[in-house]
Amino acid sequence: MRKIGLFFVFLSVFTSVGYTQNSKITIKAILLPDVDQMAIQQKINYVNKSGTTLQNIVLHNWPNSFKNKKTLLAKRMLENFKKSLYFSDSIERGNSDIRRVSVNFSPVKYQKYKGFEDILEVLLKQPLLPLDSLTITINYKIKFPSNKFTGYGKNSLNDYILRYWYLVPAVCEKGDWKAYSNLDIDHMYMNVIDYDLNVHVPITYHINTDLYSSKSYSKNFAIYHLTGKNRVDIQLNITREKSYPSYKTDHIVVVSNIDDKTLPHILKKTVINREIKFIEKYLGKFPHNKLLIDKETAYKNRAYALDIPKFLSGFSDVFQWDIEFFKALSKKMVEEMVIVNKNEDYWLPEGIQVYLLMKYCEEFYPETKILGNLSNIWGLKTFNITQLKFNDKYPFIYQFSARENLDQSLMTRVDSLSNFNRKIISSYKAGLGLRYLENFLEDTTFQKSLKQYIKEYKFKTNSTHLFQEIITSNTTKNISWFFGDYLNTIKKIDYxxxxxxxxxxxxxxxxxxxxxxxxxxxxxxxxxxxxxxxxxxxxxxxxxxxxxxxxxxxxxxxxxxxxxxxxxxxxxxxxxxxKLFERPLQLKFIKDIDDPYYTQIFFKPRIGYNYYDGMVLGIQFHNKTFLAKYFEYNIIPTYSFKSNNISGGFSFNYNHYPEDRNIYKLSFGINGSSFNYDRDYTYTTFKPSATIYFNRKSLRTAGRNFLKIKYHNINKKIPLGVEPSNEDKYNLVKITYNYSKPELLNDFRFSTSAELGSLFHKISTDFRYRKLTKSNRQLDFRWYTGVFLENSTDDDADYFSFGLSKPQDYLFEHNMYGRQEDAGFLYQQYIIAEGGFKSFFKDSNQKYANQWMSTINTSFSIWNWAEIYNDIGALKSKNKSIFFAYESGIRLCFMHEIFELYLPVYSNNGWEMNQNYSEKIRFTFILEPLKIFNSMRRGFL
Known part of the structure; x- marks a missing residue:
């Protein structure tokens, strides 16, 4: 009898532990669309699986991450050059309003965890022992944010796309709470949980979800009863339109609004069924019978090669829809089956998704090229890049980043990854690594190990270490290189x-x-x-x-x-x-990727203009491909039609990218050019240089930091019979240090230089600060100061002087359309250099300074791209009194420092807006595609 009694005690304990295996969340909620809120009564039956005794429970409270502009989410979005949340109105923001928290039906204290607005700490009155459980009851309201911030919330159709919308226990590992703020990276680390939800919505709304669903009605409300076991995340899409279409495959119902009206429903169902079978071949059977795949998931995980307007796409409708859907579907399935802390093991689920996509394309679209059918169009098919297979994009894009040391190790915390690495490069390198491992292990070792890993750790939090243990146990080959250097460093493979x-x-x-x-x-x-x-x-x-x-x-x-x-x-x-010629010479138009079987020289037409040369046409010969090279050259012979001269330029550069150093790049180069600087008079330059580019604090930090030393040899043609002067042929060394940190709210740039010549030595400093105020107004501040340490030029000579309204540009560094003009339209070109004044002054001592100059230029936005500018300054020349300058006017900043207009209003000249006013308007216009692209790309890299 005693043995029987012990058996029943054991059975009771076993049953209790088994029953409480998962925590459970029970929610009763009602949608209040008039105020974009949801009233929630939530119960959490929490099981302590941490292995230690707990004094508190920590909950993710991500609805509150939209509360104000001080949350980590708002700050992270600013880092990504997104100002929508920071400058949003309160009506667009979201929050959680917690009214009451109880533990085992007794009120308890709660507070922000470590000061984070979106993490909640519940203080326990009694410690919670391992494998013991308690019940947390929370009454609160959530206000839904606009979906323009992260894609989740209320959209323009008055639908509610909800993810991370309720309170969820964080994971506790050996007493350490793995709680993280919402940083818009679409991952919340959580244990699997059982769910039981009753959600009331107005009768005109529909709920789309991947939970088991039943519906009843009460007056003006539809009541959805939603249940699910062993789930890691619950997404609800509450829509005013009809429910999303569903596709019933062999054993999974897929609910999705990813639509393509050109494809029939039966075809999409067949494709989805094929996708699920393919994924399960590698991962094993999916543990749930329903999945929600929505447009937002597809957009956030889009295949970037397909991310172009449909009318420009070279892919068939079936291929495009298939790949986009497969990418979203595999993400959802992997997230449910691979439960890791993506903040620390981001590479594993991301790598599995890319690996699956590569295998899928390899099996069903082996001949599809990177541009689809466009790759076969005459003119395009001659380029090597258009002949890449769709799967070739992964190593190619990885090379793009790795060549310039812009990649990061796969074990880098996800919140420390640059956007480019998080969205693309790290995933690609991880997927390539898994394919690398698969091919090296040969036979089916990798696939068997992957299935075993999924099976053993399904519904359990795990890590890279456990994945490594399984693969190591299934092979005799040494794979330490993969779980060592490949994952943990940015060391590059090159044999x-x-x-x-x-x-x-x-x-x-x-x-x-x-x-x-x-x-x-x-x-x-x-x-x-x-x-x-x-x-x-x-x-x-x-x-x-x-x-x-x-x-x-x-x-x-x-x-x-x-x-x-x-x-x-x-x-x-x-x-x-x-062979005599291992790689024959090949001339190719414009730019391409390397063809390893040829020595390639690329060429493209060059068009330019300046007032003295007129239209300048030529051909640029170079070796630059889409991937950075260590040695690069440009040879640009041109013909100037107005001056009837042969002109042009050249450059040779060698770049070295050290690994694991404080130095990002070392660059050594020589460049030169020859054009007209005046009617019928040419100049030639020869400029060797060396530059040290220092590493940024992290790849998430925008900006650059470099030190350059450059030797300038300038030789100007002069009239016959005229004795050359010091202004016609000269040499000097220029040393420049440049630092920039272009953040969205605070754009800081600093440059200082020293020029050392035979006749003068001078130093200058250019400090610029641009700020977005709390009212979304822009303030620009610039301070420039230059001083001659020594000046042996003639007292009345201003060729090497500082310019108040226009730089002399004796080093030919600026793109000036009419550098010798002293009147007319081209004279009105504005170069943001030296004094930075916009108004023109008459006397030479008001234009130039051969001793010192100091100016302050400011502007403040008043509406959209319209600003008011105000400048003050002082300059001093030899044997002349100090001139104090001031001015104000209107700045029309259409594209910062690329396309701008300046309208003077008042200065030392008095009111500027009088006769001949059109001759006083200044303009900045820079037609350089690279500068325009860099201005627009911020936030992605």
Whole structure:
């Protein structure tokens, strides 16, 4: 009897623990659309699975992250150059209004956790022991934000797209609460939870969700009863239109508003069924029978190669819809089956998603190219980049980032990743890494391990370490390189074939490791672009010679299938029998990607203009591809039609990107040019330079920081018979330090330089500060000061002087359309340099300073792109009194420092708005695509 009693005690304990395996959330809620609110009564049956005794419970309270402009979300959006939340009206913001918190039906104290607005700490009166449970009851209201901030909230159709809309317990690991603020990265770390929801909505609304749903009615409300077990996130889309279409596949109902009216419902159902079967082939059976896939999920996880207007797309409607839907579907399925802390193990679920997408395209769209059918259009098909397969984009885009050390290690915390890495590069490198691992392990080891990992840790929080343990246990091959350097560093893989030698019936291949990471090498024998043989070579830490049997192949190649991300694929092959021209010369129009089998020279037309040369036409020959190169050259011969001169320029640059240093880049270069500086008179420049670019504090920090030393040799043509002066032929050294931090609210730039010539030494400082005020007004402040330390030029000579309204530009650094003009339209061009004044003054001592100058330029926005500017300054020349200058006017800033107009109003001249006023208006117009692009791209990189 005693044994039977003990058995029942054990059974009781076992049943209790099993029953309380998951925490449970019960919600009763009512939607109040008139005020964009939801009243919620929530109960959390919390089970302590942390392994330690708890004194508090921490809840994610993300609805409150939209509360004001001081939350971490608002600050993070500013870092991303998004000002919508910071400058929003209170009616657009969201919040949570907590009225009461009870534990086991007894009121308790609660507070912000560590001062974070969107994390709530519930203080317990009694400690909570391991595997024990308690009930937290919370009464609160949430105010929905506008969806323009993060995509979630109220949209323009008065629908409510809700994610992270309720209070959720954070994960506690060994007493450490893994609680994180909402940073708009679409991840909340949480345990699986069981749900039971009753949501009342006005009868005109519909709820779309992936929970099991039943509906009843009460007066003017529809009551949705929603249940689900072992779920990690609950998304509700409450819409005024009819419910989303559903697709009943073999065992999963998919609810989605991702629509394409050109495709019939039955076709989309068939495609979705194929997608689910494919994903389950790699991950195992999906544990739930319903999924919600909405437009917002698809948009936030879009395939960027497809992210172009449909009328420009070269892809079929079926392919485009299939890939977009697959990407969103695989994300949702992976998130439900791979429960990791993405703040610390971001690479794993992201890598699995990209790996699945690559495998899917490999099986169903093996011949699809990166531009789809556009790749076959005459004119486009001659470019190598258009002939890339769709899956080739992953190593290509990785190279784009890695060449300039813009990538980050895969184990970097997600909140420290740059936007470019978080959205694209890290996911691509992770997916490529998993494919790399799969091919290296060969047979089906990787796929079996992935399925085993999903099966063992389904519904459990886990980590990279547990994934590593499973794969290691299933292979005898050494994979420490992957879970070591590949994941934890930004070391770049780059192997090259140093030598190929034929001896008798054997071929000896010497492989060289050009970098500091040792990883497996895929070696191939190639004939007519077909693989004859392939083998994996390991342990190539410096050089290694491999012997293979002589056969029917004429090329030896490394990474021919682009199975892994490599820094440089141009050095990956050699002919078995050496040839006189290993890489024949190839001329290509505009710009392309490298063709490793040719030495490429690119060319494109160049068009320019200045008043003295007139229209300038020429051809630019260069070696620049879409990927950065260490050595780059530009040779630009041109013809000037007005002056009938041969003109042009050149540049040669060598760039070095050190890894793990305080220095981002070292650049050494030589450039020169020859154009007209006046009617019938040319100038030539020759300028060698060296520049050190320092690393930013992090890749999330905008701006740059560099030190440059440049030697200027200037030679100007003068009239015959005229003795050359110091203003016609001169040399000087210019040393410049530049620092910039262009944040959205506070744009800070600082530059100081020293010019050392035979006749003068001078220094100058240019400080600029641009601020967006709390009322969304823009304030620009600039302070410039220049001083001659020594000046042996003539007292009346102003050629090397500081300019108040216009710089002399004796170093030919500015793009001036009419540099010698002293009247007329071209004279009115405004260059933001030196004194920075807009009004013109008559006397020379009011225009130039050969001793010192100091000015302050300010402007303040009054409406949209209209601003008021005010400038003051003082300048001093030899044997002349100090001139104090002041002015004010209107600045029309259409594009900052690219396209602007200045309308003077009042200055030392008096009222400027009198006769000949059109001659006083100044303009800035810079037609340089790179500057325009950099101005517009902020927030993505």
């Amino acid at each position: 090259t074939i140093k030598k190929v030698k034929v001896k008798g019936d054997s071929v000896y291949i010497t492989i060289k490791n050009t970098r500091n990471i040792t990883a497996p090498v895929a070696l191939y024998g190639i004939k007519d672009k077909k693989i004859i043989w392939k083998q994996w070579i390991t342990d190539v830490d410096s050089t290694k010679t491999v012997k293979v049997a002589k056969g029917n192949f004429d090329k030896i190649s490394i990474n021919y299938e682009k199975l892994y991300p490599e820094l440089n694929q141009r050095n990956n092959w050699k002919n078995v029998k050496s």
